Each structure stands twice: as structure tokens, then as C-alpha cells.
Amino acid sequence: MRKQNEFVFPGDELAVIEEFTPGENTYEVDGQVRSSALGKVFYDMINRRSNVLTLKKPLLSTLKKARYVYGVVMGVREDSVMVSISSVEEKFISPSLSGFLHVSQISNKFIEKITDYVKAGDIIRAKPMTYYIPLSLTIKGKDLGVVYAQCSICGTVLVKQDDEHLRCPNCGNIERRKLGNYMVKKVGNQGN
Amino acid sequence: MTPSNENIVPLIKKESILHMLERGLREDGRKLNDYRPLSITLDYAKKADGSALVKLGDTAVLAGVKVEEEEPFEDTPAQGNLVVNVELLPLAYETFEPGPPDENAIELSRVVDRSLRDSKSIDLGKLVIEPGKRVWTVWVDIYVLDYGGNVLDASTLAAVAALYSAKLPKVVNENGEIKVVKEEKGDRLPILFPVVTVTAAKIGKYIVIDPDLEEEAIADAKLSISYTPEGRIVGMQKSGAGSFSVQEVLYIENTARAAGLKLLEDFKKQLNIQ
Amino acid sequence: MIQIQKPRLILDDGRRLDGRKPDELRPMKMEIGVLKNADGSSLVQVGNTKIIAAVYGPREMHPRHLAMPNRAVLRVRYHMTPFSTDERKNPAPSRREIELSKVIREALESIILVEEFPRSSIDIFMEVIQADAGTRLASLMAASLAVVDAGIPVRDLIAAVAVGKADGVLVLDLNEPEDMWGEADMPVAMMPALGQINLLQLNGNMTPEEFKQGLELAMKGINIIYNMEKEVLKSKYAEYKEES
Numbered sequence: 001m002r003k004q005n006e007f008v009f010p011g012d013e014l015a016v017i018e019e020f021t022p023g024e025n026t027y028e029v030d031g032q033v034r035s036s037a038l039g040k041v042f043y044d045m046i047n048r049r050s051n052v053l054t055l056k057k058p059l060l061s062t063l064k065k066a067r068y069v070y071g072v073v074m075g076v077r078e079d080s081v082m083v084s085i086s087s088v089e090e091k092f093i094s095p096s097l098s099g100f101l102h103v104s105q106i107s108n109k110f111i112e113k114i115t116d117y118v119k120a121g122d123i124i125r126a127k128p129m130t131y132y133i134p135l136s137l138t139i140k141g142k143d144l145g146v147v148y149a150q151c152s153i154c155g156t157v158l159v160k161q162d163d164e165h166l167r168c169p170n171c172g173n174i175e176r177r178k179l180g181n182y183m184v185k186k187v188g189n190q191g192n
Numbered sequence: 193m194t195p196s197n198e199n200i201v202p203l204i205k206k207e208s209i210l211h212m213l214e215r216g217l218r219e220d221g222r223k224l225n226d227y228r229p230l231s232i233t234l235d236y237a238k239k240a241d242g243s244a245l246v247k248l249g250d251t252a253v254l255a256g257v258k259v260e261e262e263e264p265f266e267d268t269p270a271q272g273n274l275v276v277n278v279e280l281l282p283l284a285y286e287t288f289e290p291g292p293p294d295e296n297a298i299e300l301s302r303v304v305d306r307s308l309r310d311s312k313s314i315d316l317g318k319l320v321i322e323p324g325k326r327v328w329t330v331w332v333d334i335y336v337l338d339y340g341g342n343v344l345d346a347s348t349l350a351a352v353a354a355l356y357s358a359k360l361p362k363v364v365n366e367n368g369e370i371k372v373v374k375e376e377k378g379d380r381l382p383i384l385f386p387v388v389t390v391t392a393a394k395i396g397k398y399i400v401i402d403p404d405l406e407e408e409a410i411a412d413a414k415l416s417i418s419y420t421p422e423g424r425i426v427g428m429q430k431s432g433a434g435s436f437s438v439q440e441v442l443y444i445e446n447t448a449r450a451a452g453l454k455l456l457e458d459f460k461k462q463l464n465i466q
Numbered sequence: 467m468i469q470i471q472k473p474r475l476i477l478d479d480g481r482r483l484d485g486r487k488p489d490e491l492r493p494m495k496m497e498i499g500v501l502k503n504a505d506g507s508s509l510v511q512v513g514n515t516k517i518i519a520a521v522y523g524p525r526e527m528h529p530r531h532l533a534m535p536n537r538a539v540l541r542v543r544y545h546m547t548p549f550s551t552d553e554r555k556n557p558a559p560s561r562r563e564i565e566l567s568k569v570i571r572e573a574l575e576s577i578i579l580v581e582e583f584p585r586s587s588i589d590i591f592m593e594v595i596q597a598d599a600g601t602r603l604a605s606l607m608a609a610s611l612a613v614v615d616a617g618i619p620v621r622d623l624i625a626a627v628a629v630g631k632a633d634g635v636l637v638l639d640l641n642e643p644e645d646m647w648g649e650a651d652m653p654v655a656m657m658p659a660l661g662q663i664n665l666l667q668l669n670g671n672m673t674p675e676e677f678k679q680g681l682e683l684a685m686k687g688i689n690i691i692y693n694m695e696k697e698v699l700k701s702k703y704a705e706y707k708e709e710s
Contacts, residue, residue, distance in 0.1 A: 007703070009696055010577075010614060011622030011659030025619060027579060034659070036579055036619035038703055055706045056617035058505065060524050060583055097526050133526050133533070133585040193532070194539040194575065295568040298561045306669045310650075413572075415666065425677050428652070428668030431568075433575030435662035438681065445674060 004043055008035045014050045015043070023049035059093060063131045068144065071099055071137075073122045076114050079103045083124065083137060098134035101126065105138040107178050117178040123148040125180040145180030159184050194433075202409035206395075209410060213398040220249070220404065225447055227402045227455055228342075230349065232462045234357040242358020242381065246350040249404055250340025255350035256333050257358040257381070261372055264320075264327040272319020273329040276305035278336065278347055285339035303389070303429045304334065304347050307418035311387045311426035314355065318382035321363060322370050328360060330381065341405035344416050344429075348389040349459065355383045356463055386465070387426060388455050390448040391416040394434060399444055401451045415444050419452040421460075472647045475632035482644070484513075488637045491627065491687055492600075494694060496607075498615045498702040506616025510608040513641060514598035519608035521616045524586035538583040542571035544605050546594040566602045573606055573655050573665040579619040588618065599645040600628055603653050606665060607695070614699065623695055626655035626665065627687035629680040631672060636680055638687045652677075654684040658692040 001015050002008065014026060015033045022028045023044060025037040035041075039054035063069075071085035081101040087093060101124075106117045118124060118139075125147045126137035139145045149158045151168035158166035158175060160182045166175050202209075209219065216224060228249030236245040240256035264271060278300040282288045293301070308314060319328040332354065334347045362378035364371050393403035393411035400407055403414070412434025418427035425445070430436070436444070460466070473483065481487060492513030501507035504520035511517075527533035544567045548557045559567075574590065590613065592605040603626035610624035630640040631650040645651055650670025656663050672680065 007700065009623060009659070009699060010620045011657065013659075027619070027621065029621070029660070034621070036621065037617065038614060038699055054617060055703065055710055056615070058524055058583075058617050060586065061617070095526055095528060098530075132583075193541045194534070194537075194571070194580075196532070196534055196539075295564050298564045299568055302561060302565050310670050312671075413576075417668075423674065425668060425672045425674060426670070428666060429569075430663070430666040431572060433572050435576045435657060435660075435664040436666070437662055438685070441663055441666065441681065442678065445677060449674060 001043070002041050004041065006041050007039075008041055008052060009038060010034075010036055014041060014052070020044075020048050020050040023047075023051035025052035025054055026050055059088065060131060060133075063088065063128050063135070066128060068125050068127050069099070069135075069137070070123060070125055070147070071096070073118050073120050073124060075120055076118065078114075081106075081114060081118055083126065085135065099126070099128070099137045100134050101137045101139060105129070105136075105140055108140065116176045118146055119149065119152060119175075119177070121150055122146045122177070139178055139180065143181050145178040145182075147180045147183050149175070149177060151175070157184055202406040205406065206410045209406065210396050210398070213395060213400070218400065219406065224398065225401045225451055227451055228404070230455070230458055230462070232349070232353050232459070234353060234463070240354070240358075241360070242354045242356070244350050244353030244357055246346050246353060248340075248342065248346040248349070248402070250338060251343055251346045252336075252338035252340070253343060253346040253350040254335045254337055255347070255354035256335070257354045258331045258333070259358070259360055259381075260329045260331065261321065261326055262329045264324065268316075269324040270320055271316040272327040274305070274309060274314060274316065274332070275329060276308065276332045276334070276351065277301050278304065278334040278343075280336050280339070280343075284336045288339070299429070299431070300344055300347055301334075303344060303416065303418075303427060304332075304351055307348055307387050307389055307427035308332075308351065308355075311385075311418065311420050311424075313352070313383060313385050313387045313420070315382040315384055321372065326370075330355070330358075339405065341408045342391050342402050345389045345391050345402060348387065348418065352383075352386050352388075353459070353463060355381050356386070356465065385421050386456060386459055386463075387418055387420055388452050388459065389416050389418040389427065390452040390455065392444040392448055394436060394440065399440065399447065401447060415441065415448075417445060417448045417452070419449060419456070421453070421456050423449055423453060473643060475637075475644055475647060476635050482632070482637060482641065484641050486641075488635050489683060489686065491639045491690060492641065494691065496611060496695065496698045498611055498698060504612070504616075506612040506614070506618070508608045508611035508615060510604045510611070512600050512604045512639070514596055515594075515600050515604050516596040517592055517594055517601065517604045517608045519590065519592045519605065519612040521588065521590050521609070521612040521618070523588040523616075524583035524618065525589075527585060527587040533585040533587070536584055537580040538578070538586045538588050540571055540575060540578065540580065540588050540590065542567050542574060542590045542592075542609070544570050544592045544594075544602065546597060546601070550594045550597040566605075569665060569667065570602060570606050570609065573624065574609060574613070576662070576664040577610060577620045577622055577624060577657060578613060579621065582619055588613075599640050599642045600653075603628060603655060603665075606655055607691075611695065611699070615702070622657035622659045622662075623692065623699075624655055624664065625658050625688040625692040625695060626653065627684055627691060628653040629684045629687075631670065631676065631680075636676060636683055638683050650676075650680075652680055652684070654681065654688070656685070656688050658688060
């Protein structure tokens with residue numbers, strides 16, 4: 001065992017598996033727990049886990065801490081929605097990540113038609129629930145859901161009518177969605 | 193790019209293969225250090241200047257030698273040239289496709305080439321027709337016909353056997369003018385001694401010599417070592433995503449050398465050479 | 467220019483053409499985080515050999531059907547710039563570069579914890595800026611440092627050095643004349659903390675005894691390089707800490 005907070009390199013031995021199980025940024029080989037990163041050792045005495053705290057993480061590993069992601073709805077299927085995630089919180093990512101939204105993660109209400117909640121082309125704010133590609137998403141939360149949408153008849157950007165409906169300022173079409181923090185509140189310079 | 197696991201059957205069988213290895217056995221009845229039976233058919237392709245069909249267990253490799261007259265390279269005016277190429281033919285395995293050689297074929301070619309070249313088993317200095325003007329380029333084309341594991345060792349064997357069977361076109365000296373008579377065979381290729389490559393595969397904590405296709409599919413890593421009849425190392429290549437401890441490397445060198453010298457004896461007997 | 471005559475590689479005082487003793491390494495310089503856009507990058511100089519490496523990922527694999535469900539796919543390219551050699555090198559990948567890309571990728575496979583990123587790809591690029599013997603190992607080390615810089619979890623670092631035979635003497639860390647005229651060249655790469663060899667090649671001609679001694683000599687060099695790598699990583703970490 002090393003000193004708490006000691007600086008370690010990948011490959012450095014931290015503990016034997018009987019003392020501490022492998023935690024963050026560690027791995028086990030032949031009964032030994034070793035570091036897989038550059039950083040400082042943190043032995044979690046309560047859970048008996050050894051961790052290495054790092055300063056730099058790959059994007060996929062930072063998703064666990066992400067409060068929300070933004071993505072474009074690429075297609076709607078019978079029981080799920082394909083999403084192309086293009087930002088983690090406000091950070092733009094490229095290439096985009098694939099995600100999907102299962103029908104059970106759209107709303108607490110009974111859903112007859114998914115397209116009453118999200119449509120292809122919508123931009124949604126969602127929270128990732130798994131951190132592997134494709135990410136499984138949810139928009140059940142209060143501030144989660146569609147944040148930007150276009151009229152399915154004329155393509156004009158829709159404005160918020162009430163908590164569940166959007167209105168087209170151009171053709172007057174009303175569409176239903178599961179809304180998050182919907183961005184377009186006024187007409188702006190669109191339409192009228 | 194990381195190759196994907198095309199054949200998952202060996203992965204499912206891995207446990208049972210490991211179980212057998214623990215008892216010192218392999219699926220085909222061999223011991224861990226045993227080579228599969230080797231058969232060599234010389235002059236299999238009659239239009240080639242030399243050729244050999246090598247069968248090593250289920251693996252079949254055909255090597256053909258063609259000799260061409262060329263100008264020497266500027267930096268080696270008194271030397272002939274050797275060119276080795278390995279093709280993994282689409283007819284040899286389910287996943288092989290036509291097209292330019294992939295990284296596996298290129299690696300095979302280059303390892304066989306280095307073993308032949310670095311061992312100096314071919315006397316390139318004797319492949320000269322007229323110094324500085326005309327030399328022989330020896331093309332060794334190795335065609336894998338049946339992919340049954342350990343094609344590297346089979347490729348080296350096929351290449352060396354084909355070189356032993358090869359004859360240069362006849363060269364005559366007519367009043368000081370050196371002429372090549374293509375229609376007639378002349379001297380044998382200046383090959384001084386045979387070279388073998390012996391591959392060992394690491395499966396779990398076990399090391400096996402001459403892995404078959406299933407063993408290769410589940411191997412962590414392989415180490416191939418080429419030897420001369422004197423037991424000198426004339427080439428080495430580690431392949432596969434795994435790693436070896438120093439002890440494992442030294443163990444493989446010992447075991448592979450013993451297997452290699454035995455293989456060389458067998459090879460010489462079959463080719464009737466000293 | 468190509469030299470036709472083989473020079474003497476070991477001089478009367480037992481030193482090599484560049485003044486080194488047989489078991490002495492070339493001067494080495496490593497820098498981490500040299501590129502802005504890449505997720506991780508590094509610059510490694512060994513003598514006159516100079517390599518720049520960059521890592522992108524793990525990111526979603528495109529085309530998607532090539533992704534693997536249980537791990538990340540590594541795409542590795544070792545490439546020599548046309549101006550890295552005495553004679554201009556054709557920039558199209560040569561057979562040598564294709565082989566080395568494979569050998570380097572397989573060595574990197576053994577350190578990267580690919581199982582942590584299923585269905586993704588990790589793309590690793592190495593460009594040889596100056597080639598003066600030992601480019602594959604310098605590239606491999608550069609790549610491993612770039613991977614660590616990207617924060618990608620790894621089992622170990624990679625330290626690597628070639629051992630060769632010049633005029634019958636075992637020498638550490640070949641220079642260009644030794645590479646060209648020597649009797650053997652054996653590149654060795656190791657995961658130093660785990661004591662595992664993840665790259666091993668040999669071209670040339672050695673007795674089994676020389677091979678054994680060569681491997682020991684390589685491990686001696688690797689140990690020195692490993693400590694240098696740790697120093698560099700430690701000071702880079704301190705830099706990051708100041709930034710954050």
C-alpha cells in the first residue's frame with residue numbers, strides 16, 4: 001500500500017485485491033490492483049476501494065458527470081428514438097455520439113404515439129443513463145425534452161404555446177411535444 | 193486496425209483447449225512442443241524455375257521461383273536481387289478477399305524476406321551474370337492455398353524448398369561475349385544452407401509450438417524465430433496483441449531452437465541435401 | 467548519399483562512431499501535449515530521430531459496422547514524412563510502414579484498456595519528422611505518451627530501445643551507420659512496471675547467447691528510459707494542475 005495522495009504512474013502497484021478492490025482508474029492483474037492513469041492515489045477506507053484521481057479524462061469517461069447533452073433526433077421508430085448527440089453540456093463534440101431514447105424514457109404518461117412527444121429533426125436536451133456507445137438517454141426530467149423544433153408543414157421554427165404545445169408563427173399549425181427548456185419563446189425575426 | 197474476431201468458435205472452445213494444455217495435450221494429439229507432419233513436393237509448378245508445395249498439417253503453401261535478368265542496383269553492382277512476396281489467396285480461407293496484400297500478407301513477406309536475406313543463405317554475390325551490368329533477380333512468390341494456422345513457418349519452408357529446386361537459365365561464354373540461353377537450364381541457385389522459422393504461440397500461460405488455426409485464434413501473442421542449421425538466430429518477430437515475460441521469451445528461444453533443428457533435419461532428409 | 471564501403475563501427479578505443487560507449491544511450495528528449503487539437507500528443511527525440519504522435523478518441527467508430535461490441539478498435543498509422551530521410555521518400559505508405567503500423571498497433575493493444583470503451587475507436591497517428599535509426603521504437607514511445615496524455619487508461623507505460631551488433635560488439639540504441647552496416651538489429655519494447663515484452667523483432671544474425679545478453683542490455687536501457695518518461699510525465703502533470 002502507498003501513502004494516501006501519493007503520485008503514481010500507470011502500472012504502479014497500489015494494493016493487493018484482498019485489501020482494496022479496484023476503483024476509478026485502476027485495474028486488476030494477478031491479484032494486484034494497479035493504476036491505469038497518471039494521478040494521485042485515493043484509498044477509500046469505507047468502501048475499501050483504491051482509486052487514482054486524475055486531471056485529464058477522455059470525453060467518454062466524463063459523461064458520467066454530465067448533467068445533460070444536446071442532440072438531434074435522427075429518426076423515430078415504434079418504440080425508440082435515434083439521437084445524434086453533438087454536445088455534452090455546452091461543449092461541442094465531433095464526431096457526434098449515437099444515443100437512443102426508449103419510449104419508456106420519454107414521459108411518465110402513457111404514450112400512444114411517440115411523434116406526439118418528439119419528431120425527427122428536433123433538438124433535444126437529454127440526460128445520459130449509460131456511458132457506452134450508443135448512449136441510452138432520458139428526457140423524463142422537468143427541464144429535459146425538445147428545446148428546438150421546426151414546423152412539420154412549412155419548416156418555420158416553432159414557438160412555445162404552452163407546456164405541451166408549440167405553434168408555427170407562419171402557418172398557425174399547432175404541434176405537440178415533450179418540452180424541455182424550450183429555447184424559442186418569441187417569434188423573433190422569423191415569420192411575421 | 194484491430195482485426196475483429198471473425199471466427200468465434202475457437203473462443204467458445206478456449207476453455208476446453210486450455211484444459212487440455214494443462215494436461216500437456218493438444219486437440220490433434222500433439223505435445224506442446226511438437227510440430228505437425230511436414231510434406232514437401234518439389235517442382236509442383238513446372239513452368240517455374242523452381243517450386244515447392246509445402247503441407248504442414250492443414251496448411252498448404254505453394255512457392256514458385258522465377259529468375260529474371262536485370263541491371264544491378266547502383267549501390268550493389270556485384271550482387272543479384274531477392275524479392276519475396278506472400279499472397280493470402282481468397283481460395284485459402286473464408287475471410288480472405290482479392291485485392292492488394294493486406295498488413296498480414298505484407299508482414300509475412302517481410303519476415304520471410306529478412307530470414308533469407310539476413311542468414312545469407314543465398315549467395316547474392318553469385319547471382320551476377322556480368323558484374324555491374326547484368327545480374328539475376330530472384331522472385332520468390334509464396335501463395336497460401338489452405339490457411340490452417342502457422343502460415344509463416346510454412347512460407348519459409350516453401351520458399352527455401354523452392355529455392356533449392358530452382359535452376360538458373362544457362363549462361364554461355366561465346367568468345368568473351370556472355371549470353372543467356374533461356375531455354376536451357378544451367379546451374380542451381382547459389383543457396384548455401386536451409387533456414388527455418390519456428391513460431392510459438394502463447395495461450396493463457398502455455399506456450400505451444402506450431403499453432404494450428406484454432407490455437408492461433410485464441411493465442412495472446414506469437415513469437416517467430418528463424419534459425420540456421422548452426423542454431424544461429426537470423427530473424428525474430430513478435431506478433432499479436434499480447435505480451436511475453438522475459439522468461440517466456442527465453443523459454444521460447446530454447447524450445448523453438450530445438451524444434452527448429454529437428455525441423456531442419458526433416459527438411460534436409462526430404463530434400464536429400466546435406 | 468549512400469555509402470558503398472562499410473565503415474568501422476567500433477573504433478580502437480572501443481567507442482562508437484558517435485563517440486558513445488557500447489552500452490550508452492543517445493540523448494533523448496520527450497515533450498507531452500505539443501498539439502492543440504488532438505486529445506493527446508507528444509514529441510519524442512532520440513538522437514537525430516524525431517517523432518510527433520497524436521491521439522484522437524476514444525470516439526464513435528465510423529463506419530459503424532466496423533465497431534466492436536466489447537472493446538475499442540485501435541487504428542494506428544506510422545508514417546514517414548517525405549523529407550525525413552536523405553533521399554525523398556514517396557509519401558504513399560510503403561510495405562515497411564504497413565508492417566510497422568501493425569507491429570506498433572499490437573504493442574499498443576497490450577497497454578490500452580480497450581474494454582472500457584466498447585463500440586468506439588481510438589486513432590493514433592505517428593509522423594516521423596527526422597529518421598535516423600530507431601524510428602519504430604521512438605514512434606511507439608511517442609504514441610504511448612500521447613495515449614497517457616489523452617487520459618486513456620493504460621496498463622503500463624512503454625519504454626523501448628534497440629540492441630544491435632556492430633563489428634561483433636553488442637551495442638545499445640543503434641545509430642544510423644550501425645543500423646545500416648551492423649550485423650544485427652533487435653528492437654525491444656517493454657511494459658516496464660509489469661516486466662512484459664510487447665514488441666520484439668530481430669533482423670540480422672545472432673547466436674542464442676548473444677541474444678540473451680542483448681535482451682539484458684536492452685532491459686538496462688529500458689530502465690533508464692522508463693525513469694526519464696516518469697520524470698517528463700510528472701512535470702507535465704504539475705503543469706496541468708496549475709492550469710486547472
